[in-house]
Amino acid sequence: MIENRPFLNILAHLVLIFGVALVALPVWVAFVASTHTATDFSSGTIPMWPGPHLVENYSRMLDAGVSTSGTPPVGQMMVNSLIMALAIAIGKIIISILSAFAIVYFRFPLRNLAFWCIFVTLMLPVEVRIVPTFKVVADLGLLNSYAGLSIPLIASATATFLFRQVFLTMPDELVEAARIDGAGPMKFFRDILLPLSRTNIAALFVILFIYGWNQYLWPLLVTTDSGYYTIVAGIKRMADAVDGLPQWHLVMATAVMAMLPPVLVVVLMQKLFVKGLVETEK
């Protein structure tokens, strides 16, 4: 549609500005809150401009954390979250690209059944199977470990399905040319399939990293040792302050810091991400 009417332009901008404000305002309030002292926020009026305590609040959270809530310093929780998010994202990509490779390029007995078994797990996210999964993880002695945090979240039907679709669009002649060129299955996978799915892998990595970083329920369940707290679950624990007001300024400082890594990943991988979603030429 190509139309050029000033009124429509203005309207479109108004709608967009309204949308941005709607999304950005809470983030702004969180940032503002993280630059004040605790009392400023309990006084009844919410300040709308940053206060003078930015450095003080942030350095306190990074160094010491909030002792009353039993959470470790933010730095350590960020590292835990980072390890979990990376393990989930990379693990999911490796497992799903290999299973998609098997399903698309190999004829083995019960191939379709295998595919549908993977597909059905779409209907069984962690939240649904949380009790049996917890039992399995506990029996394996994986509570309070990075393995326990990430492995149960790695199996992924969505990513397998996505790679299956990507592989199905690869022309058959490419496989045949590779066979004539003397490339065995794994060589074909490494030399041709992987480089050609590069952008899809990047796009998936962005989505999965954020998915892993934002995990909340599962880390809350399997970590009781504060050394393994992740940041998203940690925020919840801080806000649950026993005997006293939650230290909102510190909670907000933590929240703002928790936001940064996913934002960074999106910004850095934006180009590849968009390419991976829209590129069709093979």
Place this chain on the structure above:
Amino acid sequence: MASITLDNVGKVYPGGTRAIGDVNMDIADGEFIVLVGPSGCGKSTLLRMVAGLESITDGTVKIGDRVVNEVEPADRDIAMVFQNYALYPHMTVRQNLEYGLKNRRTPRDEIARRVEEAAGILQIGQYLDRKPRALSGGQRQRVAMGRAIVREPAAFLFDEPLSNLDAKLRVTMRLEIKDLQRRLRTTSLYVTHDQLEAMTLADRLVVLNMGRVEQIGTPLEVYRKPASTFVAGFIGSPAMNLISSRAVPHLPGSAHAGLLGIRPEDLVVDPAGAIELKITAVEELGAQRLVHGLVGGEDFTVTMPSDAALGDSLTLSVPAQALHRFDKESGLRLD
């Protein structure tokens, strides 16, 4: 370099559909063989069976002296050029050419020598560091051929390599392929549905229909003595007229009560002729015109010089040696 021998080769798909039945063929070393037929006749399947991309259910395929039925495509010492080129999109032209040789652990200086040589032959030297997407269709086609040449294989297999090019480029590339094959003297098997391409390229033609060989012969043999009505209708443009002898009762030789084949270009205007054509349509081609009409109620086409005067009808005759006779039931050539 090697000969290729197909011995009672057949293919039945798991569902029971027969794709190829009983093909026998001896391809001499250095020969250019074209497999031609309408779509679905099994010509590509047959080529892919020689390449090793399709399994062979009956008979044997020999490349040189070796039966290759169970040999992996990479070990058959063949190179294939695909219709859509099948270049690796993420590799440069040079990497595309090198890939097969690297997998074979060819020494590095040998790879470099062969790539240079192929690039020289095909004049793609200046594109070696480009990606395929930055090349035009004709250039991609050359790279695809280059990938076959650097292998220095026993045989080239071409699967409709020119179908994705525009008409003008197709003619140029056709000449280049022919010239290339003449210089390299590599046994070649070429699949096409275009009878013009088949006629111009082939040392010998193999006309396929419904998975069976209708005729094998040099282009001229096939043109002059088509073995069946199918070949008669398929080779030659415009197609040969096939009419029952009842439609032309006065034509000498029409007494055998079968099918008569007459090429549109063999007919001459002759007031004393035995063929009476009622004109229904005229197509102007510039150098000549195609006159369509009815002879004894059956469709018939004649080519005429473009300056010939045309009325409502034409009286034509045909030299006896240009008359083809076919059996009505089997469609096979009589004589």
